[in-house]
Amino acid sequence: METTKLGLPFPSFIAGKKDLKYLFFGGKGGVGKTAVAGATAYYLSESLGRKTLISSTNPVHSLSSLFGQDLWKKGTQKVEGTRNLYADEIDISSTIERYKGEIKDRLVQFLKFADIPVDVEPFIEIATTNPSFEESAMFDDMVDLMLNEKYDAYVFDTAPVAHTYRLLGMSKVYNLWLNKMIKSREESMSLRAKLSFRKEKIVQELKKDPLLISLAGTKKKTEEARKLLTDSERTAFFFVTLPLALPIAVIERFITWVQAFQIPIGGVIVNEVIPTVTSEKLSPYVANRTNEQAGYLKLAEQKFPGMIRAVLPLFEREVNGVDMVSKMAQSLSLDSETRI
Numbered sequence: 001m002e003t004t005k006l007g008l009p010f011p012s013f014i015a016g017k018k019d020l021k022y023l024f025f026g027g028k029g030g031v032g033k034t035a036v037a038g039a040t041a042y043y044l045s046e047s048l049g050r051k052t053l054i055s056s057t058n059p060v061h062s063l064s065s066l067f068g069q070d071l072w073k074k075g076t077q078k079v080e081g082t083r084n085l086y087a088d089e090i091d092i093s094s095t096i097e098r099y100k101g102e103i104k105d106r107l108v109q110f111l112k113f114a115d116i117p118v119d120v121e122p123f124i125e126i127a128t129t130n131p132s133f134e135e136s137a138m139f140d141d142m143v144d145l146m147l148n149e150k151y152d153a154y155v156f157d158t159a160p161v162a163h164t165y166r167l168l169g170m171s172k173v174y175n176l177w178l179n180k181m182i183k184s185r186e187e188s189m190s191l192r193a194k195l196s197f198r199k200e201k202i203v204q205e206l207k208k209d210p211l212l213i214s215l216a217g218t219k220k221k222t223e224e225a226r227k228l229l230t231d232s233e234r235t236a237f238f239f240v241t242l243p244l245a246l247p248i249a250v251i252e253r254f255i256t257w258v259q260a261f262q263i264p265i266g267g268v269i270v271n272e273v274i275p276t277v278t279s280e281k282l283s284p285y286v287a288n289r290t291n292e293q294a295g296y297l298k299l300a301e302q303k304f305p306g307m308i309r310a311v312l313p314l315f316e317r318e319v320n321g322v323d324m325v326s327k328m329a330q331s332l333s334l335d336s337e338t339r340i
């Protein structure tokens, strides 16, 4: 296995991680996360023969457009023109609605329990009208998929980095919340039990308490997700960037976050690199862009030492259709310094 100054190349990295099952792609909008995720899924399924699911919870129909076939809201579909690749383009608006319902139920029960007579609607508005709510719904769908165990590999075209970061902190909060709820519930129940001498019945009721059941369910799921997301044998977060200042800065920040929570980093993929052309007659524009690009490639090497898994070329056209995905997968599978 050859380690270059950039880092262990993508195929060697994958080959060295036999149990790798969950792959995430993060980065600024428009850098090619969906394209690179698709190429990775194609590589895992076609070259390694692993039954692979690529899923997207983007509000735009990105997988349909990537593979050039209608996958929107169709559930899991085999990608035509592939042998072992499946795609699931999820519509999170239904998850969001389900989620609003759950939150409302919890609030109603909580306020009833705490004996606070207020109108819940404004609280629901506050709880559900913020950008992180959508990300929570997306995350929930993702965790459900991760836990279903039907595929050898799962590729997620957008890593909800900010949410994962929050989630790992949240699992502690859930624990505190749940333990406190159970304790105070038990205390108030046992008082009633003492008064009514029907302790057995009340303990039975406690076990059926919808708020406790729902909280315990969330807690369990959060814990399972946390276990998977921090397991470097099974999970890897990849960060996609262009050879430009802003997308490099974005993933630098992401990487700092995920490192703080021991989320395993798969590495960095530099996308849309203009292949070097050597000619006397380069237009000043191309010459300048090529120069600039060389500077940013160097910057990426310095900022992400030993972490660059692939350097992918800017293709002559967009990555649309299985042929182009396969072409990108081929670039991804180059295992040497001459990656482009």
Ligand SMILES: Nc1ncnc2c1ncn2[C@@H]1O[C@H](COP(=O)(O)OP(=O)(O)O)[C@@H](O)[C@H]1O
Binding pocket: 027, 028, 029, 030, 031, 032, 033, 034, 035, 036, 062, 271, 272, 273, 312, 313, 314, 315, 316, 317, 318, 319, 320
């Ligand atoms: N290496 C590449 N060469 C040519 N076009 C690319 C390349 N990578 C991505 N694209 C195109 O750039 C656009 C944005 O890519 P996309 O994967 O949708 O980004 P993201 O998911 O990060 O928003 C798409 O039109 C895609 O086809």
Ligand SMILES: [Mg+2]
Binding pocket: 033, 034, 035, 058, 062, 157
């Ligand atoms: Mg995308």
